[in-house]
Amino acid sequence: MADTTSSTPEEGTTTTVITATTHLTLPAHPTPLTYDQLNPKSIPHEFFGPIGTGAITFLAPLFTYIFFFACNDAVGCTPTSVNGWKDAWNLVGNFPSAAGYFWDGRAAAVYGVWYAFCIVCWMVLPGEVIQGNLLRDGTRKTYKMNGLYTLILTLGISVGIIIQPGGIQAYTWLYDHFVPLISASLVMSIAQAAFVYAWSYQSKELLSLGANSGNVIYDFFMGRPLNPHPPGFPSFDLKTFNEVRPGMILWAILNISCACEQYVRLGKITDSMLLVLVFEGWYTVDCLIQEHTILNQMDITTDGFGFMLSFGDLTWVPFTYGLQARYLAFNHITLGPVCTAVIVVIEAAGVYIFRSANNEKGNFRAGRNPKNLEFMQTERGTRLLTSGWWGRSRHPNYFGDWLIALGWCLPTGFNTPLTYYYIIFFVILLVHRQMRDDEACRKKYGKDWDKYCELVPYKIVPYVVSSKSTLAGKEIRH
Numbered sequence: 001m002a003d004t005t006s007s008t009p010e011e012g013t014t015t016t017v018i019t020a021t022t023h024l025t026l027p028a029h030p031t032p033l034t035y036d037q038l039n040p041k042s043i044p045h046e047f048f049g050p051i052g053t054g055a056i057t058f059l060a061p062l063f064t065y066i067f068f069f070a071c072n073d074a075v076g077c078t079p080t081s082v083n084g085w086k087d088a089w090n091l092v093g094n095f096p097s098a099a100g101y102f103w104d105g106r107a108a109a110v111y112g113v114w115y116a117f118c119i120v121c122w123m124v125l126p127g128e129v130i131q132g133n134l135l136r137d138g139t140r141k142t143y144k145m146n147g148l149y150t151l152i153l154t155l156g157i158s159v160g161i162i163i164q165p166g167g168i169q170a171y172t173w174l175y176d177h178f179v180p181l182i183s184a185s186l187v188m189s190i191a192q193a194a195f196v197y198a199w200s201y202q203s204k205e206l207l208s209l210g211a212n213s214g215n216v217i218y219d220f221f222m223g224r225p226l227n228p229h230p231p232g233f234p235s236f237d238l239k240t241f242n243e244v245r246p247g248m249i250l251w252a253i254l255n256i257s258c259a260c261e262q263y264v265r266l267g268k269i270t271d272s273m274l275l276v277l278v279f280e281g282w283y284t285v286d287c288l289i290q291e292h293t294i295l296n297q298m299d300i301t302t303d304g305f306g307f308m309l310s311f312g313d314l315t316w317v318p319f320t321y322g323l324q325a326r327y328l329a330f331n332h333i334t335l336g337p338v339c340t341a342v343i344v345v346i347e348a349a350g351v352y353i354f355r356s357a358n359n360e361k362g363n364f365r366a367g368r369n370p371k372n373l374e375f376m377q378t379e380r381g382t383r384l385l386t387s388g389w390w391g392r393s394r395h396p397n398y399f400g401d402w403l404i405a406l407g408w409c410l411p412t413g414f415n416t417p418l419t420y421y422y423i424i425f426f427v428i429l430l431v432h433r434q435m436r437d438d439e440a441c442r443k444k445y446g447k448d449w450d451k452y453c454e455l456v457p458y459k460i461v462p463y464v465v466s467s468k469s470t471l472a473g474k475e476i477r478h
Contacts, residue, residue, distance in 0.1 A: 038137055039207040044218040046210060046436075053221035057307055060316065061186055065092075067320055068100065068179055071418050073330035078416040099178045107180035108187070115188065118246045121150040122236075132295045137206055141227055141237055143295065147244050148288040154249055158256060169264055174257035175329060178319070185247075185315040192314075193220060193307040196228040196238065203231070208304030223306025239305035242313040243294050244287055250318040252284045258325035262332065271340050272333040272411035276324045279347050279408050286355075293362065298437060324412050324419050333413050343410045350403025357389035357396040376455060378448040386455045392462035394438070394453075398430040399461050434459055 047053050069088050071077035074096060079085045091100060098104060127146025134140055161167045174181065197220050200207065211222035228238045259273055269277075287294075294300055303309060335343070363370060364385055374387035389396040405423040412419035438459075442449045459465050 033137070035204055039212055040209070041214065042210050042212045044213040044215050044222075046222060050215050050218045053308075054217045057217070057221050060311060064182055064186075064315060064319055065179065067323055067418070067421070068182070069095075071323065071327060071416070072100070074100075077327055077331065078418040095179070097176060098180065099176050101177075101180050103183050104177055104180035107177040108184040110177075111181055111184035111188070114250065115246050118150060118241075118249070121153060122146065122241060122245070125149040125153070128292070130292055130295075133301055135206060135226070141240075142235060143237065143240060143292075144235070145291045147249075147291045148285075150245060151249050151252070151285065151288050154253060158253055162256075162260065168260045171257055171260040172264060174254055175261045175326070178254075178326070182315060182319050185319065186311070189307065189310040189314040192238065192242075192310045193223070193305075196223070196225050196305055199231070200224040200228065203228075208302065210302070211304045211306065219304075219306065221307045223304025223309060226304055228305050239309060240294065240300060242305075242310065243299060244291055247313045247315075247317040248284050248287060251322050252281055254318055255280055255322045255325040258322065258329040261329040265330070266332050270328065270332055271335045272413075273325065273328045275335070275340065275343060275347075275411045276328060276408060279404070280322065280325070282351075283404065286351075290358075293358065296365070298433065298440075302440065321422060323421065324408055327412055327416070327419050331412075331415070333411065335411060343407055346403055346410065347407030350400045350405075350407060352400070353389065354397050354400030354404060357400060360385065360388045360390060361397075376448070376452055378445050378452075380445060380448070384445075384448075384452050386452070391456055393458040393460055394456050395430070395434050395460045396462065398434060401430060402426060402460075430460065 044050055044053075047056060069075075069092055070079065072091075074091055075084060075088045079088050093102065095101060098107075122144065125146045127144045127149065129142060129144050132141040132143055158171070162171055164170075203225075205228065206226045207224050208222070208226045211219045211224050213219055223239075227240075229236050230238070255277055259269055259277055262273055263269055299309060360371065360373060364373065364375070364383075371388055373385055374391065375383040376386050377383055385391065393399060402423065405426045409420045409423050438449075445452070
């Protein structure tokens with residue numbers, strides 16, 4: 001901005017003030033970078049490198065099946081004797097119903113139709129079109145956010161089926177074909193991971209910075225491409241689509257199928273099943289209401305799309321996150337008002353912390369600060385919150401997530417540890433993610449991150465597990 005003014009005006013003269021404002025849109029890089037410069041070679045170090053990622057690629061699908069064969073109405077849940085485990089093993093490949101068959105053509109067709117239905121909904125349903133974060137090549141991806149409408153339409157169709165004569169019994173078909181549906185989703189996740197890995201060598205698309213090592217096992221798992229799309233469909237970001245649509249919504253309708261199974265067996269829905277339906281269902285609804293916020297998550301901004309995300313989104317989420325509902329379908333637990341109230345308080349506290357923390361961060365990133373929160377200015381020109389929930393710990397939303405997960409598990413009682421796998425898994429997952437995020441921030445902010453860690457020493461749980469001695473009370477810049 002330039003201002004031009006005359007000296008002290010004389011009588012009879014006119015002073016003109018000229019203000020010129022120029023807006024420049026600068027390229028992300030003054031000199032265009034080559035493909036190799038944009039996509040440097042990486043070192044395979046995450047998850048203990050190729051050995052660790054190879055082990056997870058094999059073990060994660062295996063455990064998805066184990067969760068079924070170790071917890072079902074034929075053997076109970078978590079056999080406690082050698083004979084019990086033998087009985088569970090004998091059921092593998094010889095299950096008395098279609099629920100335990102490894103493959104079923106109809107189940108595969110149903111899963112294929114389901115995935116196609118989600119794509120059609122993305123194409124035809126209305127939705128807000130927004131731009132994602134600036135990529136390192138200077139471009140931005142455009143996203144259509146209409147996952148909530150897909151969920152609403154799916155739930156509407158589900159209600160239409162259930163209220164028909166015999167509809168509740170018909171809806172148990174998903175429960176009755178659980179393992180073959182797992183297999184169909186696993187085939188889809190492997191096929192997608194293999195395709196995007198191979199296509200990334202032809203498309204010359206932007207790669208993730210952490211999975212361009214040249215090691216096939218490692219890069220296949222971590223994901224070479226950052227934002228893969230099928231040839232000819234540049235607006236269809238496969239990674240973002242999978243993140244909250246086919247798997248998340250399928251999780252909700254599988255839970256409904258489990259509730260229908262309980263109703264067919266018992267003639268009613270227990271309070272424990274109702275809590276699981278409401279808690280886990282609300283998590284899905286809230287996720288899709290806030291669908292645009294996934295664009296700021298590490299999965300989207302940093303991680304490539306490979307087997308880790310394709311399997312996690314399409315198989316692990318829908319078929320293991322709902323283990324509590326499947327358990328309650330054949331173990332009918334009645335909690336009573338006192339236990340129900342305690343569990344509701346724990347869940348509500350988790351939801352409050354999770355949403356309050358994310359709202360603080362979201363408002364701050366958008367240039368708003370309604371709570372007048374304190375922050376630290378970095379040399380990069382960005383600011384880091386140091387009060388509110390983000391002054392209590394560096395990842396308070398993860399703490400909220402843990403309480404939410406605990407609320408999902410508690411309705412199953414304490415007869416089996418298997419239904420508590422989710423809270424254990426989530427603790428491990430988020431601790432690892434916190435470590436990855438801290439490492440990335442240390443590279444990003446340098447010495448400013450060390451200063452920030454002194455101001456906010458607690459990692460996830462407020463006032464528990466400090467990385468450095470707390471300097472609470474130290475004055476910070478506003």
